[in-house]
Amino acid sequence: MPAPRQIFVAVIGCGGVGKGFLNQLSAVTSRVSRSSSPIYLSLVFLSRSSKALYSPSYQSLSLSTWEADLAKSETAVPSPQQIADYLSAAPSKVILVDNTSNQDIAASYPLFLKKGINVVTPNKKAFSSDYALWQSIFNAAGNGTGAGGYIFHESSVGAGLPVISTLKELVETGDDVQKIEGVFSGTMSFLFNSFMPVGGGGGSFSAEVKKAKELGYTEPDPRDDLNGLDVARKLTILARLAGLSVESPTSFPVQSLIPKELESCQSGDEFLEKLQQFDQQMDALKEEAAKEGKVVRFVGSIDVPKGEVKVGLEKFDLSHPIAALKGSDNQISFYTKRYGANPLIIQGAGAGGDVTAMGVTGDLLKVLHTIR
Amino acid sequence: MPAPRQIFVAVIGCGGVGKGFLNQLSAVTSRVSRSSSPIYLSLVFLSRSSKALYSPSYQSLSLSTWEADLAKSETAVPSPQQIADYLSAAPSKVILVDNTSNQDIAASYPLFLKKGINVVTPNKKAFSSDYALWQSIFNAAGNGTGAGGYIFHESSVGAGLPVISTLKELVETGDDVQKIEGVFSGTMSFLFNSFMPVGGGGGSFSAEVKKAKELGYTEPDPRDDLNGLDVARKLTILARLAGLSVESPTSFPVQSLIPKELESCQSGDEFLEKLQQFDQQMDALKEEAAKEGKVVRFVGSIDVPKGEVKVGLEKFDLSHPIAALKGSDNQISFYTKRYGANPLIIQGAGAGGDVTAMGVTGDLLKVLHTIR
Numbered sequence: 218m219p220a221p222r223q224i225f226v227a228v229i230g231c232g233g234v235g236k237g238f239l240n241q242l243s244a245v246t247s248r249v250s251r252s253s254s255p256i257y258l259s260l261v262f263l264s265r266s267s268k269a270l271y272s273p274s275y276q277s278l279s280l281s282t283w284e285a286d287l288a289k290s291e292t293a294v295p296s297p298q299q300i301a302d303y304l305s306a307a308p309s310k311v312i313l314v315d316n317t318s319n320q321d322i323a324a325s326y327p328l329f330l331k332k333g334i335n336v337v338t339p340n341k342k343a344f345s346s347d348y349a350l351w352q353s354i355f356n357a358a359g360n361g362t363g364a365g366g367y368i369f370h371e372s373s374v375g376a377g378l379p380v381i382s383t384l385k386e387l388v389e390t391g392d393d394v395q396k397i398e399g400v401f402s403g404t405m406s407f408l409f410n411s412f413m414p415v416g417g418g419g420g421s422f423s424a425e426v427k428k429a430k431e432l433g434y435t436e437p438d439p440r441d442d443l444n445g446l447d448v449a450r451k452l453t454i455l456a457r458l459a460g461l462s463v464e465s466p467t468s469f470p471v472q473s474l475i476p477k478e479l480e481s482c483q484s485g486d487e488f489l490e491k492l493q494q495f496d497q498q499m500d501a502l503k504e505e506a507a508k509e510g511k512v513v514r515f516v517g518s519i520d521v522p523k524g525e526v527k528v529g530l531e532k533f534d535l536s537h538p539i540a541a542l543k544g545s546d547n548q549i550s551f552y553t554k555r556y557g558a559n560p561l562i563i564q565g566a567g568a569g570g571d572v573t574a575m576g577v578t579g580d581l582l583k584v585l586h587t588i589r
Numbered sequence: 590m591p592a593p594r595q596i597f598v599a600v601i602g603c604g605g606v607g608k609g610f611l612n613q614l615s616a617v618t619s620r621v622s623r624s625s626s627p628i629y630l631s632l633v634f635l636s637r638s639s640k641a642l643y644s645p646s647y648q649s650l651s652l653s654t655w656e657a658d659l660a661k662s663e664t665a666v667p668s669p670q671q672i673a674d675y676l677s678a679a680p681s682k683v684i685l686v687d688n689t690s691n692q693d694i695a696a697s698y699p700l701f702l703k704k705g706i707n708v709v710t711p712n713k714k715a716f717s718s719d720y721a722l723w724q725s726i727f728n729a730a731g732n733g734t735g736a737g738g739y740i741f742h743e744s745s746v747g748a749g750l751p752v753i754s755t756l757k758e759l760v761e762t763g764d765d766v767q768k769i770e771g772v773f774s775g776t777m778s779f780l781f782n783s784f785m786p787v788g789g790g791g792g793s794f795s796a797e798v799k800k801a802k803e804l805g806y807t808e809p810d811p812r813d814d815l816n817g818l819d820v821a822r823k824l825t826i827l828a829r830l831a832g833l834s835v836e837s838p839t840s841f842p843v844q845s846l847i848p849k850e851l852e853s854c855q856s857g858d859e860f861l862e863k864l865q866q867f868d869q870q871m872d873a874l875k876e877e878a879a880k881e882g883k884v885v886r887f888v889g890s891i892d893v894p895k896g897e898v899k900v901g902l903e904k905f906d907l908s909h910p911i912a913a914l915k916g917s918d919n920q921i922s923f924y925t926k927r928y929g930a931n932p933l934i935i936q937g938a939g940a941g942g943d944v945t946a947m948g949v950t951g952d953l954l955k956v957l958h959t960i961r
Binding site: 241245377378383536543546560561571582 | 613616617620626731749750751754755758759761762763764908910913915916918927928929930931932933934935936937938941943944947950951954958959
């Protein structure tokens with residue numbers, strides 16, 4: 218039996234995804250320590266917005282009492298540079314898990330990777346901001362060259378659904394990806410499945426937005442969903458993986474569902490209050506689609522040969538797979554040369570702490586399998 | 590820049606999947622040789638049923654003229670033991686690609702793996718025969734322990750669709766897989782989508798079987814599809830990955846669509862000729878389903894907590910995702926604790942040389958990323 222290896226894990230962010238991840242890490246840690254080739258995973262750094270937990274001797278933190286331990290901590294969160302110095306001086310290989318959606322931490326990935334720290338994350342900002350950051354991250358990442366660390370980000374699109382790994386495999390095995398199309402936002406999925414369900418019904422648009430917010434399907438300020446930027450970020454990531462040099466999530470047409478007249482609203486509440494003045498516009502769209510025997514959905518699409526990316530409302534036949542979506546499910550279709558007329562489709566929950574964490578934990582396992 | 594690594598590839602079987610794989614290998618070989626951490630992939634063994642190509646000095650075979658070279662070869666195919674000896678004496682790491690559906694080669698996987706040879710394959714027989722062979726394969730496989738070789742078999746279920754990798758990730762990240770259900774056979778999918786399309790229509794069952802055979806959707810003898818064994822093998826693999834110790838693909842209920850009275854037919858042609866005598870039975874089933882507002886499909890399902898696996902005809906509501914399938918597509922739904930009421934669904938072509946080869950090439954890349 219080979220000697221057990223120790224691998225250090227550092228976690229930034231312990232909100233919904235972070236908690237889910239730490240739960241899953243606890244199960245994984247126990248499983249891999251009992252395998253025929255044991256690995257000892259050791260949590261050596263943990264931080265949330267204001268507090269951190271770590272020791273100069275890389276003492277292992279508890280995966281059962283971390284929440285109380287962090288609450289008691291009086292240690293401030295170190296800067297990304299300090300975190301990088303701390304982790305790169307560790308006596309074992311390190312996997313850094315960024316469960317935030319923080320732009321500053323994303324901007325530090327090249328720093329971490331160059332120091333040989335492996336990074337796994339659902340943080341969309343790292344991969345959908347300026348193209349320069351994307352290039353800087355993947356130039357710094359070794360991903361097999363033996364120099365920089367590995368980076369995986371399955372959960373940056375479609376949460377735990379195998380969207381990014383599938384696209385990478387299509388590209389790497391030499392398929393010709395022609396079009397990627399789908400519903401990429403759980404919020405938008407829920408909203409339009411409720412606003413215009415197949416078979417008729419649904420309330421006014423503003424009422425459905427209010428309902429979605431009350432049920433927790435939107436961001437605290439629903440404008441953060443309705444502006445389409447979240448979907449645009451995901452499309453940016455997929456388009457880049459498909460080989461397009463998309464400059465930023467605002468460098469292609471993105472339809473915002475925030476009426477121009479309401480862009481100046483001071484608060485989400487004021488916006489929600491005034492949104493009903495625009496219900497007629499959405500109702501007209503609904504009627505128009507119904508007359509054509511279609512439904513309206515908020516989708517994103519990438520035409521790879523044409524280099525076109527777009528995000529917005531489109532009408533779909535009732536027999537189209539997108540019309541059959543339920544609840545807040547995502548659905549991503551890959552049209553490729555090999556798959557022909559019927560696309561490769563991946564569907565299911567594309568948001569939520571546990572399924573997002575699953576993608577992160579899966580990425581951690583991929584790094585483990587590679588660096589062990 | 591790190592020194593380039595050489596990795597040897599050996600290929601058994603060059604029919605439809607094998608040809609597709611060798612095409613893809615050619616593209617991959619060229620790509621990885623130009624990466625920032627170059628790998629030289631070298632084909633050092635190639636065989637089909639009667640002939641082989643290889644040299645004692647592990648000379649690289651041509652990926653552009655292999656077909657003509659193999660046709661000219663007068664070298665007989667060595668035994669699995671001889672292949673294992675040849676490959677394990679190689680001066681580089683070896684990935685053996687078995688593109689056959691041969692039981693004898695499958696039975697030799699433990700031999701290859703113990704000698705440190707990595708194996709990737711779409712060969713269902715290796716993973717769906719006696720449970721003892723399954724155990725023997727995975728005991729021999731190192732998959733990270735540093736001893737035996739790695740083994741990957743994505744294409745043994747759903748061809749290139751990411752079915753096995755997804756199930757493994759659900760299990761390894763600690764999700765609670767409750768049910769796996771779907772259409773696992775392109776032939777059966779095409780047959781029932783034609784026999785009983787949503788919206789009505791479709792010919793007699795025997796006529797649809799004949800049409801499917803003429804269009805190349807069935808095995809040369811369609812009884813090899815209609816007996817349900819192909820689906821039962823795929824279910825056996827998934828059930829074992831989900832943790833069930835399924836003894837064999839005949840150890841659970843499998844509904845054969847070959848009428849008892851026709852089991853003694855001497856040939857596929859005789860069978861096809863006589864099948865129309867049983868069209869009435871299938872028509873009755875079709876009418877019964879139609880009266881309930883449903884369609885009939887040939888599906889497999891695994892109830893993990895109950896340990897139940899079954900394969901056969903079932904009726905589905907028109908709104909069920911299985912009813913919306915088109916052409917010869919597969920559709921696999923994973924019902925898990927994390928995904929809740931709406932399953933994680935993977936859908937698309939589940940058969941065909943190129944898409945099956947894609948799963949094999951993807952597995953080869955997984956091994957490369959790990960052993961490089």
